[in-house]
Amino acid sequence: QSALTQPPSASGSPGQSVTISCTGTSSDVGGYNYVSWYQQHPGKGPRLMIYEVSKRPSGVPDRFSGSKSGNTASLTVSGLRTEDEADYYCASYAGSSSVFGTGTKVTVL
Amino acid sequence: EVQLVESGGGLVKPGGSLRLSCAASGFTFTNAWMHWVRQAPGKGLEWVGRIKRKTDGGTTDFAAPVKGRFTISGDDSINTFYLQMNSLKTEDTAVYYCATDDYGGAWGQGTLVTVSS
Numbered sequence: 001q002s003a004l005t006q007p008p009s010a011s012g013s014p015g016q017s018v019t020i021s022c023t024g025t026s027s028d029v030g031g032y033n034y035v036s037w038y039q040q041h042p043g044k045g046p047r048l049m050i051y052e053v054s055k056r057p058s059g060v061p062d063r064f065s066g067s068k069s070g071n072t073a074s075l076t077v078s079g080l081r082t083e084d085e086a087d088y089y090c091a092s093y094a095g096s097s098s099v100f101g102t103g104t105k106v107t108v109l
Numbered sequence: 110e111v112q113l114v115e116s117g118g119g120l121v122k123p124g125g126s127l128r129l130s131c132a133a134s135g136f137t138f139t140n141a142w143m144h145w146v147r148q149a150p151g152k153g154l155e156w157v158g159r160i161k162r163k164t165d166g167g168t169t170d171f172a173a174p175v176k177g178r179f180t181i182s183g184d185d186s187i188n189t190f191y192l193q194m195n196s197l198k199t200e201d202t203a204v205y206y207c208a209t210d211d212y213g214g215a216w217g218q219g220t221l222v223t224v225s226s
Contacts (some may be wrong), residue, residue, distance in 0.1 A: 003153075003175065036210055038154070045206060046146075046154065048214025057213040089154050096170050098144065103153040 001094055004029065004101035006008045011107040012080045022073040022090035030071035034093035037066055037075045041086045049088075049096060080107050111135035111215045113207050118220030121197055129192040129220060131207030138183060138190055139163045141211035145192045146180065147203035148219075157205070160190060175201075207219045 003021040012018040022029065022037075029035055035053045038046040048057055050066035053073065061077045073092070077084050085108045090101035117129040131143070142165070145157040158171040160181045169181045172194035178197075194201065204219040 040154075045216045045219055046208070047216065048210055051210045051214065060215075087153075091156065093155075097172060098156045098159065098170075100146075100154045100156055 001099050002027070004090055004092060004099055006088075006090060006101040007102045008102070009105045009107065011109055012077075014080055014082065015108045016080050017076060017078045018080060018106060019074050020074045020090075020106070022054045022075070023093055023097070024071050024073075024094075026071060028072050028092040028094035028099055029068065029090075031095075032093045033068070035068060035073040036049045036067065036091045037060075037064075038089045038091065039084075039086045040089065046089065046095055077106070080108050084108060113209070113210045113215050113217035115205065115207050115217040115220040116126070117135075118205065118222045120223045120225065122226050123197060123199055123224055125197050126193070126195045127197065127222060129194070129205055129207075129222070130189055131191070131217060132187070132189045134188070135215075136212045137185075138160075138188055138209075139167065139185055141209045143183075143190055144208045145179075146206045146208055146216075146224075147201075148206070149203040152203075155203070158192070162211075194222070197222075199224050 010018045037050040040046040053068045054066040088104045112134045144159045156172045180193045206219045208216040
């Protein structure tokens with residue numbers, strides 16, 4: 001199972017929006033509505049931000065939203081804040097396995 | 110509060126074995142899909158394996174690089190599940206996390222496994 005493809009980096013100024021893509025295949029992202037997104041700050045463990053494509057766990061700001069079209073899922077962070085600067089990973093159910101994305105470093109300019 | 114705490118990491122020689130533990134609190138792990146995920150130094154997240162919730166069969170699945178070498182089991186009585194790692198290779202060196210998307214999502218703090226002679 002190959003890693004899902006994410007852009008290595010994305011950036012935006014405070015208050016702006018940034019969207020991260022996560023491209024897979026019909027065997028993972030496109031085949032199931034089980035895409036999750038995780039935020040990881042340096043030296044810390046990951047945190048679940050979005051699950052089942054677009055659902056937000058309790059405590060996650062509504063500035064974070066998820067969507068999917070075909071084999072590509074997306075995470076949008078609206079109203080960027082300095083604390084949003086982190087690495088972001090997508091992950092997808094893939095039948096007999098799961099697979100993570102390559103990761104995107106988000107910089108708040 | 111949903112919480113996961115890993116333990117059992119350390120230094121092991123190539124070909125050796127190690128068992129990692131993940132103690133769950135705030136929920137019963139057999140009611141959730143539980144995963145092991147690793148992160149090599151300076152690298153991204155890599156899915157290692159999972160155990161499905163009991164009502165989904167409680168079966169396990171593994172990523173290709175560890176299939177046949179790693180197993181997952183659990184002890185309901187102490188709400189803890191394990192990652193047994195055998196025939197370890199230098200490329201297995203990583204921080205290992207246990208995690209779930211259920212119950213609002215939770216990740217452990219990670220435990221470092223170093224495979225080196």
